[in-house]
Amino acid sequence: MAIxxxxxxxxxxxxLSTRIDVIANNLANAETTAFKRSRMNxxxxxxxxxxxxxxxxxxxxxxxxxxxxxxxxxxxNTQLDTEQGSMESTNRQxxxxxxxxxxxxxxxxxxxGDGFAYTRNGNFFIxxxxxxxxxxxxxxxxxxPITVPANTTDIVIxxxxxxxxxxxxxxxxxxxxxLRMTQFVNPQGLKVVGGGLYQQTEASGEAIDSFxxxxxxxxxxxxxxxxxxxxxxxxxxxxxxxQRAFELNSQSIQTADQALQTIGNLRRF
Amino acid sequence: xxxxxxxxxxxxxxNSLRQDVIANNLANSETVGFKRDLPLxxxxxxxxxxxxxxxxxxxxxxxxxxxxxxxxxxxxxxxAQGEMESTGNPLDVAIHGEGFFAVCDARGMxxxxxxxxxxxxxxxxxxxxxxQQVLDEKARPITLDSSGPVSIGNDGRVSQNGQxxxxxxxxxxxxxxxxxxxxxxxxxxxxxxxxxxPAAPTLRSGFLERSNVEPATELSQLMDAHxxxxxxxxxxxxxxxxxxxxxxxxxxxx
Numbered sequence: 001m002a003i004x005x006x007x008x009x010x011x012x013x014x015x016l017s018t019r020i021d022v023i024a025n026n027l028a029n030a031e032t033t034a035f036k037r038s039r040m041n042x043x044x045x046x047x048x049x050x051x052x053x054x055x056x057x058x059x060x061x062x063x064x065x066x067x068x069x070x071x072x073x074x075x076x077n078t079q080l081d082t083e084q085g086s087m088e089s090t091n092r093q094x095x096x097x098x099x100x101x102x103x104x105x106x107x108x109x110x111x112x113g114d115g116f117a118y119t120r121n122g123n124f125f126i127x128x129x130x131x132x133x134x135x136x137x138x139x140x141x142x143x144x145p146i147t148v149p150a151n152t153t154d155i156v157i158x159x160x161x162x163x164x165x166x167x168x169x170x171x172x173x174x175x176x177x178x179l180r181m182t183q184f185v186n187p188q189g190l191k192v193v194g195g196g197l198y199q200q201t202e203a204s205g206e207a208i209d210s211f212x213x214x215x216x217x218x219x220x221x222x223x224x225x226x227x228x229x230x231x232x233x234x235x236x237x238x239x240x241x242x243q244r245a246f247e248l249n250s251q252s253i254q255t256a257d258q259a260l261q262t263i264g265n266l267r268r269f
Numbered sequence: 270x271x272x273x274x275x276x277x278x279x280x281x282x283x284n285s286l287r288q289d290v291i292a293n294n295l296a297n298s299e300t301v302g303f304k305r306d307l308p309l310x311x312x313x314x315x316x317x318x319x320x321x322x323x324x325x326x327x328x329x330x331x332x333x334x335x336x337x338x339x340x341x342x343x344x345x346x347x348x349a350q351g352e353m354e355s356t357g358n359p360l361d362v363a364i365h366g367e368g369f370f371a372v373c374d375a376r377g378m379x380x381x382x383x384x385x386x387x388x389x390x391x392x393x394x395x396x397x398x399x400x401q402q403v404l405d406e407k408a409r410p411i412t413l414d415s416s417g418p419v420s421i422g423n424d425g426r427v428s429q430n431g432q433x434x435x436x437x438x439x440x441x442x443x444x445x446x447x448x449x450x451x452x453x454x455x456x457x458x459x460x461x462x463x464x465x466x467p468a469a470p471t472l473r474s475g476f477l478e479r480s481n482v483e484p485a486t487e488l489s490q491l492m493d494a495h496x497x498x499x500x501x502x503x504x505x506x507x508x509x510x511x512x513x514x515x516x517x518x519x520x521x522x523x
Contacts, residue, residue, distance in 0.1 A: 047451070
């Protein structure tokens with residue numbers, strides 16, 4: 001009955017309004033460093049079988065196909081678009097962008113998942129203990145820790161992650177460590193925890209540690225930050241399509257409602 | 270007269286079902302790879318004919334000529350090509366032409382047109398929606414590694430680091446009328462393994478096939494279904510009023 005149509009259209013409205021939420025978040029982060037846009041995927045819900053295929057008709061012949069009525073739509077997932085963002089030059093020594101695959105590993109609060117998180121936002125700072133930390137959040141430390149010695153005048157981070165420093169009163173460069181890179185078989189399965197941080201999940205697979213430029217990991221660019229990969233035009237087009245689809249579903253609701261009203265009014269004199 | 274009531278009721282019921290099907294099509298107007306269902310109807314045979322009885326003996330010839338009302342035909346799916354939408358994601362693949370991807374899960378093998386792939390933790394090429402494994406041209410699962418970017422060619426070749434790793438299987442079935450929808454973009458077919466036929470449509474990597482629901486068509490159908498439902502409902506009301514007159518007014522004394 002028309003109740004099914006009401007419910008199907010309601011599933012459409014719900015799913016589409018969630019998609020508007022996702023697009024709004026993408027657009028809000030169009031200027032967030034190393035932000036990765038999410039895409040909402042839909043799938044059709046199960047089908048109500050009114051008549052099974054193969055049921056026999058009056059002549060004793062099995063019917064070749066059944067009667068199925070779909071019950072609407074559901075959100076299957078939000079998929080992280082791991083496409084590279086554009087490189088923005090900042091000329092700051094502790095800004096490091098990853099060109100290619102991979103994440104920086106940082107130590108977060110031990111209460112947050114397994115205590116580690118991964119990010120592509122290489123906007124580093126030096127804390128009061130002279131350790132290399134992330135600029136955002138609570139200053140999460142880079143794993144393995146890198147300590148910048150006192151009296152440092154110049155920091156050079158090479159493409160392969162080696163960090164060399166020049167100290168006051170010394171002409172020779174000194175290597176103080178190497179930035180690592182972590183990869184995942186399925187980076188789209190990572191959990192998004194906000195603040196540009198991602199965490200390992202069952203779906204992403206185990207973290208694979210390597211160094212920049214090795215085993216398919218990307219290279220590092222000092223003095224650059226990775227921009228957001230949100231394409232405003234694409235998002236707006238999706239927003240328009242979503243709004244129209246939303247309106248269509250509200251039409252289904254109105255029609256189903258009128259049908260129910262007509263049926264409800266059958267016995268009026 | 271009560272016979273007419275039943276005929277009108279079949280009209281209300283089938284048109285209500287038609288609305289359900291259209292509502293589902295519209296709800297899936299943004300679902301990748303979705304194919305619209307066609308609510309098809311036919312004249313229903315009279316009870317006597319359906320039971321293969323002799324109408325002359327078991328029925329009234331006048332009523333026999335009226336038919337049995339309206340009934341729903343088995344669901345048909347419109348397999349027309351959906352539009353191509355560019356996404357730029359190398360693991361998004363659209364089929365252009367006739368054919369399906371074959372996927373498999375614990376419940377067996379299914380067909381789908383939804384080409385949103387993802388590499389899972391074990392390196393298997395799977396559907397992003399339900400995690401079903403995508404099968405190659407010999408119906409075996411496809412496994413990749415994390416060594417480098419994956420690309421999918423127009424003929425279904427999956428390459429990683431410039432090397433061909435697998436070939437995505439593209440299949441058709443002998444009769445598209447026997448396809449039934451399982452939900453989540455999956456289609457079932459009786460004895461699918463035996464009935465798989467290789468197909469050679471063009472693949473487009475970085476694209477997705479949009480739902481083939483046409484809002485204008487669906488909305489006009491929806492309006493049509495609504496008016497037919499109303500007309501039939503009005504007929505029910507007239508006949509009801511007529512019966513009421515017959516019983517309450519005709520032969521009233523004084």
